[in-house]
Amino acid sequence: MLTLKCPYCGVHADETELHPGSEAHLKRYGPGSSDDEFEGYLFMRENPKGVHFERWRHVYGCGKWFLAARDTNTLEVFGTYSAQTTEPPQEIKEAITAKRPGWSWREFQ
C-alpha cells in the first residue's frame, strides 16, 4: 500500500486516503480531431516497467487531484506535484534523472 505526499495539503497520505486516476498529462481531443488522435486520447496508455506519471486524488482528505512521478517496478516515488500543469515540472524531471539517467516517457525525458 503506497504512501504519497499530497502537494496541496502536505499530508503524507496512505493509499486508503487516495484514489488513483490513471495516466497523467493526457491531452484532450474533442470534436474536430482525427480518429487517430481521439483513439490515442481515449484508449492508448503507457504501461511501463519503470518511470511513470499518474493522476491521484486525495479523496478522503483535501479532495484535490495531484500528479505523481514514480517507478512502477521499485515503487520509488520521485515526487508529487500540482495537477494544473501540462508537463512535469523541471524539479521533478531532475529528480528522476538523478535516479534514472536517460529516462523517457511519452514526449518527456
Added chain:
Amino acid sequence: MSTRLSSGGRLVNKDKPVEFQFNGKRLKGYEGDTLASALLANDQMLVGRSFKYHRPRGIVASGAEEPNALVNLGQGGKFEPNQRVTTTELFDGLYATSQNHWPTLEFDIGAINTYLARFLPAGFYYKMFMFPRPFWKHVYEPFIRQSAGLGKAPKDRDADTYEHFYAFYDVVVIGGGIAGLTAALEAGKSGARVLVMEQTAAWGGRAVVDGVEIDGQAAEEWVAASVEALQAMENVEIRTRLMGAGVYDHGYLLAYERLRDHLPEEKGPRHRLWRIRTKQIVTATGAIERPISFAGNDLPGVMLASAVRDYVVNWGVSIGDRTVVVTNNDDAYRTAIVLKEAGLDVPAIIDARQGGAGALMDEARGLGIRVETGKAIAKVKGKGRVTGVAICAQAGQGGVLDEIACDCVAMSGGWSPVVHLWSHCGGKLKWDDAQAMFRPDPAKAPKGASGEAFVITAGIANGHLRSADALVDAFEAGRSAAKAAGGKVKAGKAPVAADADEATLEAIWLMPQGASIKLRMKAWLDFQNDVKVSDVQLAAREGFESVEHAKRYTTLGMATDQGKLSNINGLAILSDALDQPIPQTGTTTFRPPYTPISMGAIAGEARDELFQPIRRTPMYQWHEANGADFEPVGHWRRPYAFVRSGESVHDAVNREVMNTREKLGLLDASTLGKLIVKGPDAGKFLDMMYTNMMSTLPVGKCRYGLMCNENGFLSDDGVVARINEDTWLCHTTTGGADRIHAWMEDWLQCEWWDWKVYVANVTEQYAQVAVVGPNARKVLEKIGGMDVSKEAIPFMQWADGELGGIKARVYRISFSGELSYEIAVPASQGRAFWDMLLEAGEEFGVMPYGTECLHIMRAEKGFIMIGDETDGTVIPQDLNLNWAISKKKEDYLGKRAQERSHMADPNRWKLVGLETLDGSVLPDGAYAVAPGLNSNGQRNTIGRVTSTYHSPTLNKGIAMGLVHNGPDRMGDVIEFRKVDGTTVKARIVDQVFYDKDGEKQNV
C-alpha cells in the same frame, strides 16, 4: 510411546494442571503446554489424516511450520477448523477434534486411497476428470466437493470480537530470538521508536533450547536480561503472541496478535490485526528445519530433530523411548545428546555424510551413542506408528544393511532461513551452495518510497546459522535499521556467543541417493497434501518444468502450511529431475500472510452496523416505523414500499401506484444528489458537462439534462435549475451524487483549472419530498404559505418560499407524469415537514410511496432510468433523447465519441416500448431472438428488455427495451427468450404507455 518425563520442561508449570478434550477423551496437561505437547504427553501421536490418501498423520514439528496436526477447535460460536496444535496454547476446557476422516480417526475408510496411490498420481484430477463431459456435473464435481477440504466450515456465527490497531514506528523487529533481541536493543539504544514482536508466548527462540552461551551467560539468562532491558526503554514496545504476517509497499506491515486464544474466558477482542507503518523492518525470523525424503518418512513418530529436542527441553515430553536420529548436518546431534542426557535411548545416529560431524559427533560418541556415517534410512518400518528403521548406504539403492528397532525417528535435512517476510515486498534471494539454502540477497532488498531498502534481515534468517555469527549480524542489522530510520547510533560491541564448531552439511535431497521407484513412492515431500518424490519427478517428465507449474500440478506447497517444510526439498527434486542447478529452478512466490490469520482479524470491527456506513434520510425513522421494506441504493437505504399488515410487498406497490395516480402520494426524495455549481464560468462549464445547453436556461426555470462520459455513453441524468445569474443546482441520481461531484471536480481541477467555477455537494443539506398526484396542490395550499398555483410556479419552474412556516424551495418537476412538486427543505426540518404533509394530506388520501412505485410510474410514462436503460454501452441517441442533445454546442463531454462511425450507425439497438400479447410481464434482461445462429452457435439476438413491470394503472405487463431498428418497427411482434427455454411474444409500441400528451402533469 510418547510420554511426559518426570523432569524437565522449561515452559510448563507442573503446579498448574489443565484438563482438555481430544475426540471426546478427557486428557491432562499443564499450563505452558501447547496442544501438541499435551497430546504427545498423553501418547496421542495420531492426530489427523492426510488430504489425498487419508494416511495417518502425527505431529512433525513444534512450531508454525507444522503441516499435519490440524484440528477443529472449540464448539458452536467458538468453532474454528484447521488450527495447528503446535501453535495452540493449552487452556483449561480446550475442546479439539481431529478432521478429514470417516468414521473415526483410528479407522478411516478414505485410507483405501493409499492402496490406490499408484492410480492417483500427480495431476490425477486433470487427467481423470476430463471425459466424458456430462460426468463432470453429476459425478465428478459432487465427488470432488465431498472429498475436498480438510476441516469443516463453521456453521455458527463467530461469538468473538476482533479489532484493528494502527501503529507507527521507526523500526519494527520481527522475531524474539537472540538475533531479534540484539537488533531491538541496538535500535532501542539509538532512541528510535521500536516495536519488537515474537509470534510465540516465549522469548529466546532456539538458542535457549540449544543451550547457547552468550557473553558468558546461559542463553536463558541473557534473554531474560535483554527483555528486561527492552522493557525499561520508553521508546520500545515489546510483544509476544504477535506475528509479522505480511510486508507491503512503503513500509506497511501487517501483524497478527493472539490476545485471548489462551485466555478464552477473559473479555475483550480475541485477535488484533496491527496495521503498521514503519521506516525500517528487521526480519529476525530464524530458520525452519527441513525433513529428509526417505521411504516412510510420513509415519507418525517421524519428526523433525529440532522438534524432538523442543518437546524434551521446553515441555518435558519424550516422543519415544528409542529415537534414531538421521541427519545430513551437525545440528541434529544436539537432539541425540539432549535425549541421552534426559535418560532416553538413542540406538543410532544415521549421518549421510561419509565424514560425519565435528565436535558434536565426538560428544555423542562420548555418551555412548552409535554413529553410522555414510548411511541412510532405506525405509521406516511400522504401520500407523514407527517400529523401526532399515539402514542402508546413502550412496546405494537401498540394500538393507541393518535394522534397528525404535519408536521415534528424528530427522534433519538442514535448515532453511525464514525468508517469507523478506520476500513479500520484492526482496530477492540467493542460493548458498555451502549451506544448501536460499538466503536473502541484501543487494536486492525491498525498496521504499525513497528508493532505499526498508527491510534488513538479521541472524539465522540471514543465513548465519551459528549463534556467534548470527549475533554479530543482528547487532549490525539493528544499528543499520536505526540509522536509516534517523536514530543516533553510539559505539558499542556485539554480544559474543560461543557454540561448537560444526562440519559442513551435505545436501541430501533423497535417501538413499539411488532410491528405487518403490521407495520414492513412499518418500513424502508435502505431508499435508500427499506429494511424494515420485510425483514431482512425474511432473518434470510430463513437462511441468517451471517451479510454479510443477507446484500447481502436484499441489506441492499448496496446503495450509504453504510448503514451509516441503518447498525446498521439492524444488531440489525438481531441479535434479530437470538436471539443472537449484537456483535456476528458483522458488515459488512467497505471499502473505506468513501463517494463516483468522478471518475475524481481517474483518476487525467491520461487522454488522459497522461493516458499511448506512446513510439515512431525515425521515428514515418514520419509514422504519411504518412498514418500509428497505432496499440499498448506494449507501442509502430507501423504502421499496410501505407494506401494511395483511399485504404482500406486491400488493403494497400496486396500492401505492393507484393511490398516487388517483389521489396523493409522498416520496422521500432526499437521497437525490444536489450539486451547487457556481461562478462566472459555471454556465460554460455546465455546457461541457451536459449534452444540453445549460448556459441559456433562464433563472427560475428547470431543464432535464444528460451527462455522458468521454466514450459518449450515458452516465447520469437529472433536472438542473438555474438559481441566479451565476448559480445552478444540478440534481443527480441517488447513486450518482458523489461520483458526479468527483467527475466535475476532476474536470475543473485537471483540465479547465483556469475556469472560475465552484462545486459543492449539498445533498445532505436538504430533505426533499415529492408531493405527487391530483391532490398535490390542495395539500400544499392547506398547509399554506407561498403561492403554488399554476401561474406562480408553472411546470418546469421553481420558486423559493415558505410552506407551513418552513423555508422551502419548490420545483414543479415530475417523474411520475402526475401533478408534482418536489420540495426541498433544510434537512433538520425534513421530518417536521413530512409529518405536516401526512397530517394535512389525510383528507386528500395521502400515502407515502417507495422506490418500486416510483419505478413503475416512470416506466408507464416511458422515462428512462440510469442503470436500467443504460449499462455503460448506451448513448443518448439510442434512447431517442436527441431532443436533449444540443446541436448548437461545439463541444461537450462525449460529443466527439458519439461521432464515431459505430455510434452514428443507424443499425444500433434503440429504445421502444414492449407489450406482451398475453399481457404477462416480460422477464427482466430477456433477449429478443432472431432466426439463425451466431459464430458461437448461440441464437442471434435483436434486442433486450431494459425495464419491465406489471402496470397496476393499465393492469398488464409493460416494458421498455432496446431493439434493432426498433422505432421503425412499431407494431411488429418479436420473440423474447425466457430462462426456461420457452419464448414469449411482444409487440413493439411507443415507450409512453400512460398519458401520452402529458396532460396530467401540466395542470
